[in-house]
Amino acid sequence: MSAAAADAPLLPRFAAHTAGHRANPRAAGLQAPYGDRQRNVLNRESFREAAELISRWPGYGVTPLHDLSGLAAAAGIERLSYKDESGRFGLGSFKALGGAYAVWRQLQRVADAKGEAAPTAADAQSGRFADVTVTCATDGNHGRSVAWGAQTFGCRCVIYVHETVSQGRCDAIARYGAEIRTVPGTYDDAVRRAAADAAANGWTVISDTSYPAYTNIPRDVMQGYTLMADEALHQLPRDAAPTHVFLQAGVGGLAAAVCAHLWETLGAARPRFIVVEPDRAACLYASVAAGKPVSVEGDLDTLMAGLACGEPSLLAWEILEEGADDFMTVTDEAAVDCMRILARGTRGDPSLVAGESAVAGLAALLCAAAQPDLRNALRLTPKSRVLLFGSEGATDAEVYAQLIGDRT
Numbered sequence: 001m002s003a004a005a006a007d008a009p010l011l012p013r014f015a016a017h018t019a020g021h022r023a024n025p026r027a028a029g030l031q032a033p034y035g036d037r038q039r040n041v042l043n044r045e046s047f048r049e050a051a052e053l054i055s056r057w058p059g060y061g062v063t064p065l066h067d068l069s070g071l072a073a074a075a076g077i078e079r080l081s082y083k084d085e086s087g088r089f090g091l092g093s094f095k096a097l098g099g100a101y102a103v104w105r106q107l108q109r110v111a112d113a114k115g116e117a118a119p120t121a122a123d124a125q126s127g128r129f130a131d132v133t134v135t136c137a138t139d140g141n142h143g144r145s146v147a148w149g150a151q152t153f154g155c156r157c158v159i160y161v162h163e164t165v166s167q168g169r170c171d172a173i174a175r176y177g178a179e180i181r182t183v184p185g186t187y188d189d190a191v192r193r194a195a196a197d198a199a200a201n202g203w204t205v206i207s208d209t210s211y212p213a214y215t216n217i218p219r220d221v222m223q224g225y226t227l228m229a230d231e232a233l234h235q236l237p238r239d240a241a242p243t244h245v246f247l248q249a250g251v252g253g254l255a256a257a258v259c260a261h262l263w264e265t266l267g268a269a270r271p272r273f274i275v276v277e278p279d280r281a282a283c284l285y286a287s288v289a290a291g292k293p294v295s296v297e298g299d300l301d302t303l304m305a306g307l308a309c310g311e312p313s314l315l316a317w318e319i320l321e322e323g324a325d326d327f328m329t330v331t332d333e334a335a336v337d338c339m340r341i342l343a344r345g346t347r348g349d350p351s352l353v354a355g356e357s358a359v360a361g362l363a364a365l366l367c368a369a370a371q372p373d374l375r376n377a378l379r380l381t382p383k384s385r386v387l388l389f390g391s392e393g394a395t396d397a398e399v400y401a402q403l404i405g406d407r408t
Helices: 011-015 044-054 069-075 099-113 141-153 167-174 187-201 216-235 253-269 283-290 314-323 332-344 360-370 372-377 397-404
Strands: 019-023 065-067 079-084 133-138 156-162 179-183 244-248 272-278 326-330 385-390
Touching: 011 332, 011 360, 019 283, 019 360, 019 372, 044 099, 044 216, 044 253, 065 216, 069 079, 069 360, 079 216, 099 133, 099 141, 099 216, 133 141, 133 187, 141 156, 141 167, 156 167, 156 187, 167 179, 167 397, 179 187, 216 253, 216 314, 216 385, 244 253, 244 360, 253 272, 253 314, 272 283, 272 360, 283 314, 283 326, 326 360, 332 360, 332 397, 360 372, 360 385
Parallel strands: 079 385, 133 156, 156 179, 244 272, 244 385, 272 326
Antiparallel strands: 019 326, 065 079
C-alpha cells in the first residue's frame, strides 16, 4: 500500500490540521542499550513485582488489542494496532493500573513499618488502614484510580480537581467514596493545593507527577502502567512487532512507562517513539526545545482534559530525554476528528469508544500520514507497523456524546 493509495476522504482532513514536530536531538537512537539512568527509574524486576500483584486483583483482565486494518490502509501503512483501555477494571482508563497500585504500595509501607501483613481487599472491611488518608490532584482518570484503590484497600481519600473538570468526572470519582475538593485555576494549581494540604494534615500524595524529593510514589504509578505495554507485546503476532509508537502525554508518566518497557524489553528492535501533546498544553514539547524540563504557562485550555498539564514529571523526563525520538503537538479539532473516526470505524474496522485524551497519538499519526514532510521526518512507509494506546473510553458520557454528535 503506497501513501498515494491512502483513503482519499480521510487524509485530506488531516493534511489541513496543524501539527507541530520536533526531532529529539538528544535521542539515544534505536541501537542504544537501556542504561543505568533509565533503569534507576523503571526496570524489569520492579515490573515483575507489579504485574504479579495487579494480575491477582479482582476484575483483572487483559484489555483488547484491535487490528485496525481499514484505518491502516487509509493511512498508507502496513499495520495499525490499538490497545483499548476503556474497560480496565471498569474504571474507563489505563490509570487503574497506576494510581491504585501506588495506593497499595503506600499501604504496604505503612504495614511494613508496623510489622504487619501486606494489604488485601479484606482491609476495606476490617478498617486496618482507616487512619490513612491518600490524596491527589486530577483531571479525572488518575483521581478515579486513586479513589478506587483507597476504597478497595480501606483507607480515606481526598481528591482535588480544578474548576474546569466536568461534573460527570467528579461524580465518577465520588462514587468510590472519595471527598472531592475544587480548586480555582488549572491542574497544576490543584497539584500545589493537594501537596500543601497533605503536608498540613499528614496525608500522602499519590501523584503521577514527580518533583525534587518526591519520586518513590510516582515511580510506583509509572511501574503499574508498564503492565499495559507488556500485555500489548504479548498480544501482537510475532511477525508484527511495531516500528512506531505514537503515545499521548500529559506530565509524561504514561509515555515514559511505555517507552521504558519497550526499550528494555526489545533492545535494538524497539520502535521509533513519538510523544504527542495538545498544542495548548505542551510542556514536553517545550522541554525538548529547551534541553531540560520546563513548564508552560496559561490556562491550558484543551478538550484533551487528561493531557492538560503544564509541568513535566522529572522521572518521566529521565526516560524521555533520551528514549523519545520525536515530540509532536496536535489540535483539539484533530482529536475530535479521531474520536469520530474510531466511533464510525473505517473500511470494516470495529466501532471503538475513545475519549478526548485517548486519541492524540492517532491524531499525530494521521497528520503525519497526510503531510509528506512529516511522513518523511518520522520515516513512515508502507511497511510501517504502528502501535497506539487508547488510554481512555468515554470517561464522561455527556461530554463524549456532545463531541461525537451525529456526525460519525
